[in-house]
Amino acid sequence: xxxxxxxxxxxxxxxxxxxxxxxxxxxxxxxxxxxxxxxxxxxxxxxxxxxxxxxxxxxxxxxxxxxxxxxxxxxxxxxxxxxxxxxxxxxxxxxxxxxxxxxxxxxxxxxxxxxxxxxxxxxxxxxxxxxxxxxxxxxxxxxxxxxxxxxxxxxxxxxxxxxxxxxxxxxxxxxxxxxxxxxxxxxxxxxxxxxxxxxxxxxxxxxxxxxxxxxxxx
Numbered sequence: 001x002x003x004x005x006x007x008x009x010x011x012x013x014x015x016x017x018x019x020x021x022x023x024x025x026x027x028x029x030x031x032x033x034x035x036x037x038x039x040x041x042x043x044x045x046x047x048x049x050x051x052x053x054x055x056x057x058x059x060x061x062x063x064x065x066x067x068x069x070x071x072x073x074x075x076x077x078x079x080x081x082x083x084x085x086x087x088x089x090x091x092x093x094x095x096x097x098x099x100x101x102x103x104x105x106x107x108x109x110x111x112x113x114x115x116x117x118x119x120x121x122x123x124x125x126x127x128x129x130x131x132x133x134x135x136x137x138x139x140x141x142x143x144x145x146x147x148x149x150x151x152x153x154x155x156x157x158x159x160x161x162x163x164x165x166x167x168x169x170x171x172x173x174x175x176x177x178x179x180x181x182x183x184x185x186x187x188x189x190x191x192x193x194x195x196x197x198x199x200x201x202x203x204x205x206x207x208x209x210x211x212x213x214x215x216x217x218x
Contacts, residue, residue: 020063022175025070029057029139033171036140040149051149052158054141057173058095058189065180067187070173071095073135074192080204082183089185089208091200096174098137099192100127105136119168129168130160137170144169 040050056073069077079092098105106120106127113119121131128134133144142149143158145167150160188203198206 020061020068022068022070022177025059025061025068025175026173028059029070029072029171029173032057033139037142037146040140040142044149048149048153049155051142052154054135054138054169056135056191057139059173060187060189062180067094067178067180067184068175069094069178070175072098072137072139072171072173074099074195076190076192076195076200078188078200078203079178079184080186080188080208081181082185089204091204093200094176094178094187096176098174099134100129100136101134109136113166113168132158132160133169135169137172137174139171141169145171 043050056075057071058073058075058077059068059070060077061068061070071077074097075095076093076097077095079094081090081092082088083090100106100109100120109119109129118130120127120129123131126134129136129144133141135141143154144150144164147164150158150164152159186207188207190203194203
């Protein structure tokens with residue numbers, strides 16, 4: 001995340017004269033992926049399992065009263081939004097998740113790989129890309145993107161039984177823009193470890209009900 005923050009800053013300052021756009025953020029993700037790919041290539045002889053390292057990524061940037069959210073993988077950002085003058089708070093999900101357990105993700109994968117009936121496999125009750133990994137987009141995980149890294153000496157559990165003809169995962173984020181409104185109160189950025197246990201509404205209710213704790217821990 002720290003590296004991506006630097007890439008966002010570099011992309012903004014180098015070419016866009018301080019202007020933040022979806023294209024600027026897209027470029028930052030691309031530069032981060034390219035940088036990690038270079039690292040994996042350099043370490044392949046000594047640390048080949050770096051090719052199996054990857055991460056989800058969730059980025060928020062505010063520019064001129066517009067919030068940009070970029071997401072890869074299955075982390076999620078939820079907005080807590082005041083409901084009129086009622087004192088209530090509504091939960092608004094702002095990110096898109098890329099997890100094979102989500103039907104839309106499976107549909108996307110099948111469209112991208114129409115000749116591969118095993119692109120998503122139900123294994124132990126969980127849908128996974130090629131039966132290996134749940135997320136369909138990430139930074140890293142090069143063993144699922146480049147054939148030269150899906151071979152010995154990486155661990156056998158990561159190796160595919162057939163040749164890889166095209167990347168199975170993507171590092172292309174979903175990006176949305178949200179014009180900020182006075183009723184927008186707070187944002188929750190969290191990984192699937194939280195969302196597996198809490199609904200959007202419950203998480204927003206917890207934060208809304210503990211404003212002092214939220215302020216003291218920012």
